[in-house]
Amino acid sequence: MTMRSATHTLLLLLALFVSARTVAQEIAFTASVDRTTFAVGENIKLVLTLTNARGALTEPDLGGLVVVQGPFESSAFNFINGRSTSTISRTYLLTATRPGDYTIGAAKAQVGGGLITTEPIRVHVEKGAAAAGGGQAQSQQQQKDRDLFAVISLTRNKCRVGEQLVATYTLYCRYNAIELVGYELPKLTGFWAEEIDMGELQWEPGLQTINGLQYRVAIIKKQLLFPQRPGKLHIDPATFTCIVNRSFFSRGAELKIRSNAVDLEVQDLPVNKPADLCGAVGDLRMEVTTGPTTVKANEALDIKVRFSGRANLKLIDDPKPAFPSDFETYEPKVSDKITVNTGGMSGSREFQYLVIPRHAGEYSLPPITVSYFDPEKGAYQQLSSGELVFTVLPGEGGATATISRPDPTDVQQLDRDIRYIRTGDLGLRPMGSRLFGSWPYVAGMTAPFALLLLFLFWRRRHDAEHADVAAMRRKGADKVARQRLKAAAEALARGERDGFYTALAQALNGYLADRYALAPGEVTARVARERLVPHGDAAGKYAALMEACELARFAPVEDRPRQQVYDEAVELIARIENNARA
Amino acid sequence: MRTYAIILALGIGAHASAGDAQALADSAAAAYARGEHRAALALYDSLNADRTSAALLFNIGNCHFKLNDVPHAILYYERALLLSPGADDIQANLDLARSRVVDRMNELPAFSLGGGVDRFLAGADNDQWARRSLWAMAVLCALAAAWRMARHGSVRHTLLGACVLAFLVLATSVALAYRRNAELDTRVQAIVMSPRVEVRSEPRRQATTLFILHEGSKVSVLQQEGDWTEVRLTNGGVGWMPPASLVRI
Numbered sequence: 001m002t003m004r005s006a007t008h009t010l011l012l013l014l015a016l017f018v019s020a021r022t023v024a025q026e027i028a029f030t031a032s033v034d035r036t037t038f039a040v041g042e043n044i045k046l047v048l049t050l051t052n053a054r055g056a057l058t059e060p061d062l063g064g065l066v067v068v069q070g071p072f073e074s075s076a077f078n079f080i081n082g083r084s085t086s087t088i089s090r091t092y093l094l095t096a097t098r099p100g101d102y103t104i105g106a107a108k109a110q111v112g113g114g115l116i117t118t119e120p121i122r123v124h125v126e127k128g129a130a131a132a133g134g135g136q137a138q139s140q141q142q143q144k145d146r147d148l149f150a151v152i153s154l155t156r157n158k159c160r161v162g163e164q165l166v167a168t169y170t171l172y173c174r175y176n177a178i179e180l181v182g183y184e185l186p187k188l189t190g191f192w193a194e195e196i197d198m199g200e201l202q203w204e205p206g207l208q209t210i211n212g213l214q215y216r217v218a219i220i221k222k223q224l225l226f227p228q229r230p231g232k233l234h235i236d237p238a239t240f241t242c243i244v245n246r247s248f249f250s251r252g253a254e255l256k257i258r259s260n261a262v263d264l265e266v267q268d269l270p271v272n273k274p275a276d277l278c279g280a281v282g283d284l285r286m287e288v289t290t291g292p293t294t295v296k297a298n299e300a301l302d303i304k305v306r307f308s309g310r311a312n313l314k315l316i317d318d319p320k321p322a323f324p325s326d327f328e329t330y331e332p333k334v335s336d337k338i339t340v341n342t343g344g345m346s347g348s349r350e351f352q353y354l355v356i357p358r359h360a361g362e363y364s365l366p367p368i369t370v371s372y373f374d375p376e377k378g379a380y381q382q383l384s385s386g387e388l389v390f391t392v393l394p395g396e397g398g399a400t401a402t403i404s405r406p407d408p409t410d411v412q413q414l415d416r417d418i419r420y421i422r423t424g425d426l427g428l429r430p431m432g433s434r435l436f437g438s439w440p441y442v443a444g445m446t447a448p449f450a451l452l453l454l455f456l457f458w459r460r461r462h463d464a465e466h467a468d469v470a471a472m473r474r475k476g477a478d479k480v481a482r483q484r485l486k487a488a489a490e491a492l493a494r495g496e497r498d499g500f501y502t503a504l505a506q507a508l509n510g511y512l513a514d515r516y517a518l519a520p521g522e523v524t525a526r527v528a529r530e531r532l533v534p535h536g537d538a539a540g541k542y543a544a545l546m547e548a549c550e551l552a553r554f555a556p557v558e559d560r561p562r563q564q565v566y567d568e569a570v571e572l573i574a575r576i577e578n579n580a581r582a
Numbered sequence: 583m584r585t586y587a588i589i590l591a592l593g594i595g596a597h598a599s600a601g602d603a604q605a606l607a608d609s610a611a612a613a614y615a616r617g618e619h620r621a622a623l624a625l626y627d628s629l630n631a632d633r634t635s636a637a638l639l640f641n642i643g644n645c646h647f648k649l650n651d652v653p654h655a656i657l658y659y660e661r662a663l664l665l666s667p668g669a670d671d672i673q674a675n676l677d678l679a680r681s682r683v684v685d686r687m688n689e690l691p692a693f694s695l696g697g698g699v700d701r702f703l704a705g706a707d708n709d710q711w712a713r714r715s716l717w718a719m720a721v722l723c724a725l726a727a728a729w730r731m732a733r734h735g736s737v738r739h740t741l742l743g744a745c746v747l748a749f750l751v752l753a754t755s756v757a758l759a760y761r762r763n764a765e766l767d768t769r770v771q772a773i774v775m776s777p778r779v780e781v782r783s784e785p786r787r788q789a790t791t792l793f794i795l796h797e798g799s800k801v802s803v804l805q806q807e808g809d810w811t812e813v814r815l816t817n818g819g820v821g822w823m824p825p826a827s828l829v830r831i
Contacts, residue, residue, distance in 0.1 A: 451723060
């Protein structure tokens with residue numbers, strides 16, 4: 001309350017000199033109780049006040065409440081700011097014997113010719129001696145001076161980080177003249193504070209009754225607070241310096257008062273913070289408006305994102321819509337319409353984006369999403385715009401378009417990420433399996449080598465056997481000859497002459513027939529001579545031997561011993577056989 | 583679906599037959615495609631309990647990368663690279679994962695003849711050179727036998743040349759298979775898994791701190807001394823650190 005001393009003094013002087021004169025007076029008759037809720041056995045104070053009039057007061061119907069003391073009557077005459085006020089008040093001390101709701105009826109005052117009544121008052125009486133109005137009791141403890149004290153009050157004593165609440169610094173005063181010289185508000189640590197513009201400082205129009213005493217009330221300051229960290233936040237007392245009872249005659253007294261201190265329980269936001277969380281806590285709406293969605297290339301697109309509601313709008317940052325990378329984008333234009341008043345911070349913040357598509361095509365913008373915390377629902381809320389679809393038509397043809405077309409650019413690497421996993425057959429193998437050094441490996445290495453050695457060994461023996469091919473052949477031929485002449489050899493051994501020659505002739509004929517594939521009847525000495533020409537003199541000898549056998553079979557002629565004949569036959573057949581095999 | 587996948591992984595993963603393994607691999611790939619990297623990882627891990635392959639380790643590395651576990655991603659990429667050296671996509675992902683590692687070290691130039699040569703020298707898988715040596719042995723023996731059989735001079739000369747060539751191939755294959763085997767047996771390299779670890783000058787707690795390494799860095803293990811491991815950093819620095827913060831590739 002600021003008072004200009006000059007005016008004050010002048011008015012005071014004026015009042016002294018024209019005491020009889022009353023300045024425009026207002027007649028009022030009020031009834032007030034110091035509290036409306038109390039417990040059985042406690043007292044409340046009922047004050048009937050008649051202002052600026054004289055008259056007979058009629059006691060109101062107390063509705064079952066019992067008068068403990070009173071009535072005490074008092075009258076006062078005040079002269080403040082050039083206004084004189086006279087009050088007559090009658091005070092009762094009431095109590096109740098039983099809990100329940102009571103109504104104090106209207107009191108009546110007979111003023112002049114008229115009747116003024118007060119409003120009825122409802123009070124509630126609780127069971128037992130439970131104390132009522134704990135908060136006020138606390139503020140009472142804080143106060144040192146019953147006639148002047150200050151209170152810091154918060155709209156809530158428990159809230160979330162970022163949630164807005166209002167701190168009010170109120171001055172209660174019972175002095176008639178008071179001048180607020182200065183005040184010091186506490187330092188707010190852990191808060192973001194916004195001053196609420198209260199306009200010119202002034203007293204509240206009515207009086208407020210606290211503990212049966214009536215105070216004039218002035219709200220010095222209101223602040224909008226946003227707690228910034230969780231935990232118990234403490235607000236230190238505010239200090240006010242006032243000069244009271246300054247008047248024409250006295251310089252008054254300077255009083256320094258300290259308000260109460262306030263503690264605030266701040267809860268952190270829930271842990272599952274969404275990625276798109278903006279700083280706002282409260283109630284938020286988002287509105288996305290676009291200009292025309294069909295434009296030509298190189299023409300600007302206009303997109304507005306508007307946030308409105310009751311929250312700390314100043315904390316909302318650019319939601320950064322994901323424009324296609326070949327759009328030319330600019331920093332958004334931010335326009336605020338934010339009001340800060342006792343109701344909190346509200347209004348709107350608008351981001352206006354200007355983007356220029358450079359290439360024709362259909363573009364769709366993923367929805368713009370922003371999350372905020374809603375303390376009333378106690379949960380994060382996500383605001384989402386719909387998908388925004390733009391159609392960009394090819395720009396103006398002709399020279400201008402050619403000029404404005406950007407130069408061919410390299411493909412931009414927008415981000416980096418790992419390459420994708422391998423799918424399908426992963427080529428899994430048992431852990432620690434290794435071919436090298438395992439027994440299959442050793443077997444696989446030794447087996448071919450062993451096979452090679454075997455092969456070489458076999459080959460060596462084979463070669464040794466085949467080293468003298470002629471001997472082998474002779475051996476075979478000899479074997480054949482002896483086989484053929486087996487019957488002859490037996491006859492020779494028995495000494496049978498006819499049998500020997502018959503067997504010998506048969507063997508010679510048979511061998512020749514077999515060798516040259518002849519019928520048995522075809523074999524003659526002449527045929528033998530012809531066929532055996534390649535064998536040299538063997539042909540003649542063979543034929544001669546055949547003829548000699550024929551002769552010996554039918555005539556008892558023997559020019560040589562039989563053993564000699566047999567040996568010659570063997571030698572001849574072996575020779576022919578050997579030659580044939582070569 | 584995700585829990586089902588995990589139950590599936592835990593329940594039958596450990597003793598899955600080849601067909602089941604393929605089914606698991608397919609469902610893991612499907613989970614990965616849906617973005618359920620944790621479920622995919624559980625499935626791949628269950629496969630990795632008794633089976634392995636470069637592709638499987640690569641996929642596990644990818645899952646870890648997507649779950650933001652860069653050191654494990656690097657570990658599995660390195661393991662995959664060990665099985666399939668020079669593989670292009672493993673190298674690419676490993677490079678990207680390494681770019682997320684806090685420690686930037688100037689690596690000492692390692693002896694390398696480039697990805698293609700490395701890949702050739704190491705073979706497509708662990709057993710390729712062993713298989714090649716088996717083939718070379720078989721071919722060499724066959725050629726030797728043929729040479730022994732041949733009679734004409736020119737054929738014998740050609741076969742002798744082929745024999746010599748096959749022998750060279752055999753010797754190379756065995757040498758490379760041996761080298762590969764030794765490489766797989768001695769896993770000297772390790773990845774740092776602790777977020778931060780101090781490398782000290784001596785195997786003592788009070789010794790001077792030489793370096794501070796962060797998760798994902800690669801070191802070579804030199805020796806073990808009680809509760810300390812001597813490591814060589816890729817930039818050549820040597821120091822001691824607790825082995826608990828290392829996992830061998």
